[in-house]
Amino acid sequence: MAEAVLSAHGLCKSFGAVQATHDVSIDVRPGEIHAVIGPNGAGKSTLIAQLCGSMASDAGRVELLGRDVTHDTVRRRAQAGLARTFQISALAMEDTVLQNAMLGALGAAGRPWRFLRPALGDQDLRDRAEAALERVGLQDVRAARVAALSHGQRRQLEVALALTLSPKAFIMDEPMAGLGGEGSKLLTDLLSALRADAPILLVEHDMDAVFTLADRISVLVYGQIIETGTVDQIRRSPAVRDAYLGEGA
Amino acid sequence: MIPERWLNLGILAALVAVPIWALVVDEPFIITLVTRAVIFALAAVGLNIALGLGGLVSLGHAVFFGIGGYAMGILAYHAQTFTPLAEWPFPIDGTKSMPVIWLVAVTTSTLAALLIGLLSLRTSGVYFIMITLAFGQMFYYFSISWAQYGGEDGLSIYVRNGFPGLNTLDPIQFFAICFALLCAVLGFNALLARSPFGLALNAARQVPHRVETMGLSPFRLKLVAFVISGAVTGLAGALFADLNRFVSPTMFSWQMSGEIIIFVILGGVARLIGPVIGAAAFVLLEHWLGGLSDYWHIYLGAILLGVVLFARGGIVGLVARAHG
Numbered sequence: 001m002a003e004a005v006l007s008a009h010g011l012c013k014s015f016g017a018v019q020a021t022h023d024v025s026i027d028v029r030p031g032e033i034h035a036v037i038g039p040n041g042a043g044k045s046t047l048i049a050q051l052c053g054s055m056a057s058d059a060g061r062v063e064l065l066g067r068d069v070t071h072d073t074v075r076r077r078a079q080a081g082l083a084r085t086f087q088i089s090a091l092a093m094e095d096t097v098l099q100n101a102m103l104g105a106l107g108a109a110g111r112p113w114r115f116l117r118p119a120l121g122d123q124d125l126r127d128r129a130e131a132a133l134e135r136v137g138l139q140d141v142r143a144a145r146v147a148a149l150s151h152g153q154r155r156q157l158e159v160a161l162a163l164t165l166s167p168k169a170f171i172m173d174e175p176m177a178g179l180g181g182e183g184s185k186l187l188t189d190l191l192s193a194l195r196a197d198a199p200i201l202l203v204e205h206d207m208d209a210v211f212t213l214a215d216r217i218s219v220l221v222y223g224q225i226i227e228t229g230t231v232d233q234i235r236r237s238p239a240v241r242d243a244y245l246g247e248g249a
Numbered sequence: 250m251i252p253e254r255w256l257n258l259g260i261l262a263a264l265v266a267v268p269i270w271a272l273v274v275d276e277p278f279i280i281t282l283v284t285r286a287v288i289f290a291l292a293a294v295g296l297n298i299a300l301g302l303g304g305l306v307s308l309g310h311a312v313f314f315g316i317g318g319y320a321m322g323i324l325a326y327h328a329q330t331f332t333p334l335a336e337w338p339f340p341i342d343g344t345k346s347m348p349v350i351w352l353v354a355v356t357t358s359t360l361a362a363l364l365i366g367l368l369s370l371r372t373s374g375v376y377f378i379m380i381t382l383a384f385g386q387m388f389y390y391f392s393i394s395w396a397q398y399g400g401e402d403g404l405s406i407y408v409r410n411g412f413p414g415l416n417t418l419d420p421i422q423f424f425a426i427c428f429a430l431l432c433a434v435l436g437f438n439a440l441l442a443r444s445p446f447g448l449a450l451n452a453a454r455q456v457p458h459r460v461e462t463m464g465l466s467p468f469r470l471k472l473v474a475f476v477i478s479g480a481v482t483g484l485a486g487a488l489f490a491d492l493n494r495f496v497s498p499t500m501f502s503w504q505m506s507g508e509i510i511i512f513v514i515l516g517g518v519a520r521l522i523g524p525v526i527g528a529a530a531f532v533l534l535e536h537w538l539g540g541l542s543d544y545w546h547i548y549l550g551a552i553l554l555g556v557v558l559f560a561r562g563g564i565v566g567l568v569a570r571a572h573g
Contacts, residue, residue: 052462078464090459092452103452107463112449112470116440119448165463 002029003066005199006082006169011050011060013043013223020046022223024060028169028199033191035202035210038220039244044203045087047220048173051201052084053077065168078107081168083198085158087177091146097157098142101129104164132163136190152183159190167198176206188212207245211235219244253569257522261432264529268424280420281492286532287427288488293512293524294434295481300510301519302447303474304454305370308506309381312365312388313358313479315501317486319392320354322404322496329407347412347426350487358483359476366475370468382503389501403497410491417491427488431525434481439521441477450474482509511549515556517563526564 004027011024021043028034038044049055051062053074062070064080072080091100102119105128106112120126133139136156146154155175162170175191176184188209191200195215204210210217211231218228221243227234234240264283271279292314299305327334327343335341344350369380393401409417417423441447453460453467460467490496499505508531516527534552538545560567 054458054461074458074461075464075466078462084462086459090456090462092455092459094455095448095451099448100452102448103460103465104463106445106449107460107465110464112445112465113473114445115447116437116444118440118443119445120443122445125445161459161463 002031004029004063005065006051006171006201007063008047008051009061009063011047011062012058013046013050013055014058019223021050021057021220024220024223024225026201026218026225026228028201030199031195032215033195033200033202033213035204035214035217036220037204037207037210037217037244042220043223044220045173046223048084048171048203051171052082078165079110081165081198082171083162083165083167083169084171085162085173085175087174089151089154089158091154091157091161093145093147095146096142097133097138097144097146097149098126098129100146100157101133101142101160101164102126104132104161105129108165128164128166132160133157135163136160137186151178152180152186155179155183155187156190159187159194163194163197169198170194170200172200172202172204174204175202176204176209179206184209250570251568253520253522253565256565256569257435260522260525260529261435264428264525268421272421277420280424282532282536284420284424284427284492285489286529287424287431288485288492289509289512289528289532290525291427291431291434291488292482292485292509293516293528294431294438295478295483295485296509297478297513297519297524298438298441298481299471299475299478300513301523302442302450302454303471303478305471305475305478306378306510307381307475307478308378308503308510309365309369309383309385310479310482310509311501311503311505312381312385313362313482314486314489314505314509315388315392315496315498316358316361317354317483317488318490318496318500319398319404319486320357320483321350321410321487321490322406323398324350324353325406325410326398326404345408345410347410347417347491350410350491351484354483354487355480358486359480361483362476362479363472365479366472370471370475382506385501385503385506389498389503392498392501399497401498403495403499406490406494406496409494423492427492430484430488434484435521435525442521446470446473511553513563515553515563517565520563520565520569523563523565530564 007027009025011021013021036044050057053072064082069077102125105125133142136159138156175187191213214231217234218225219240227237227240268280268283296310299307324343325345328345333340334343365384369377372380398404411417412426415422449465450470453470457467512527512531513524515530517523534549538548
């Protein structure tokens with residue numbers, strides 16, 4: 001079995017008496033999409049925050065490419081190759097699509113401390129940003145302001161920003177949120193292709209997308225993973241049907 | 250609506266034309282008035298780097314304005330009284346040289362901005378406003394109690410400081426120095442806004458959590474912006490003290506900080522020429538309305554209300570199209 005790119009071991013997080021995550025262990029292996037599903041309040045957002053470093057864990061360990069990053073900041077984890085997308089698009093709305101994409105390229109190149117040369121004149125950054133935009137199909141709107149984009153295009157741009165980091169692993173927080181059938185299909189195809197670049201930990205409520213994309217699925221309920229397996233295993237699991245999917249799955 | 254670039258050039262041309270006209274018709278007071286506007290503009294351009302690009306509403310920028318002023322005042326005071334500034338660990342004399350004074354003003358403002366920024370940028374929103382205000386008040390009350398340099402009465406300098414090759418006592422030549430510095434800082438600001446740093450800072454203002462996930466530190470970006478901003482405002486403070494040949498604790502007052510914010514908001518936040526227009530409009534209103542009534546701030550308040558309510562982009566936003 002290939003060594004995990006991103007892994008968590010025994011993650012716990014409590015808010016007062018509420019245990020948001022309890023002894024959660026999960027990993028993402030090269031070339032795979034590992035989906036995390038579960039009902040609202042199951043602890044998915046907390047798990048993402050713990051993996052990305054925006055929330056400190058009470059216990060447990062996070063490793064990226066075998067290196068312990070548990071105590072690293074969000075920024076350091078990003079520099080180490082952990083890219084994420086947000087459930088609610090977090091984009092610089094006043095800026096253009098290209099400027100947003102260049103932000104990721106800037107972070108990846110680690111050179112924001114240039115004060116006098118125009119950012120758009122840096123061909124290396126620009127190439128990296130434009131390549132990401134082309135990959136997600138936004139090259140034709142690169143000069144448009146993000147505020148003028150459709151919701152679906154903003155979701156695509158979220159993915160482009162993550163791509164510019166040339167990541168070792170993606171964490172995608174409900175990338176299909178708010179998308180219609182066509183938008184969801186477009187993003188599903190995009191994510192399916194992206195797994196060759198880096199494995200994806202996918203948190204998603206759109207079960208069609210999950211069942212289409214996921215190589216493995218973990219089911220999180222009340223802060224605990226109750227089952228991990230392939231799509232078929234999860235579909236057939238009585239515990240998962242009981243806790244989340246229902247009999248129609 | 251006109252392209253913003255044309256407006257920028259037009260305003261700068263007007264700032265040159267008015268003093269030249271005043272020189273021709275022998276109205277030195279008007280030259281001094283425009284010089285005052287240019288210096289205020291420089292202070293506001295400094296604040297606009299933090300406020301416009303970085304979204305940092307600092308109510309303590311008078312700290313840097315005052316530090317620049319006192320840097321000039323103290324150095325010139327020791328030079329005119331022939332007393333050493335310090336004797337240990339080695340003798341340091343005062344100076345009447347503007348470039349040296351500017352260097353000291355910018356260096357001390359930079360250090361102050363670094364220290365204040367390191368502490369205040371750990372907060373945000375209204376807490377950031379309050380902590381910068383608190384720093385301003387600290388410096389204000391310290392200067393009042395600093396009897397060695399005039400305390401509450403301030404410090405007078407008899408002769409304006411010198412600049413190699415120029416007669417700084419000639420209003421038009423002192424104006425030229427201030428205007429050249431304003432143009433240099435505006436040029437720097439324009440480059441900064443388009444640079445990788447400006448791009449990252451602009452994003453850090455809008456979506457700091459996103460910037461962090463891109464491997465960048467919003468804190469460091471904002472700190473550097475705050476420091477640059479403080480340094481520019483400090484330079485303006487040194488020029489303002491030289492213009493008046495006087496420095497006093499009012500340069501540190503929260504009213505001064507408020508006025509610098511007003512210049513930026515009136516002209517247009519994050520617009521290159523906005524602070525220049527705001528400062529010029531303020532000085533004009535101060536002069537004309539101040540001649541009509543002691544309560545001219547009432548009219549200023551009404552105008553500011555109008556701008557905030559109906560022209561969110563300030564005067565520039567009303568007349569110019571961005572990115573023209």
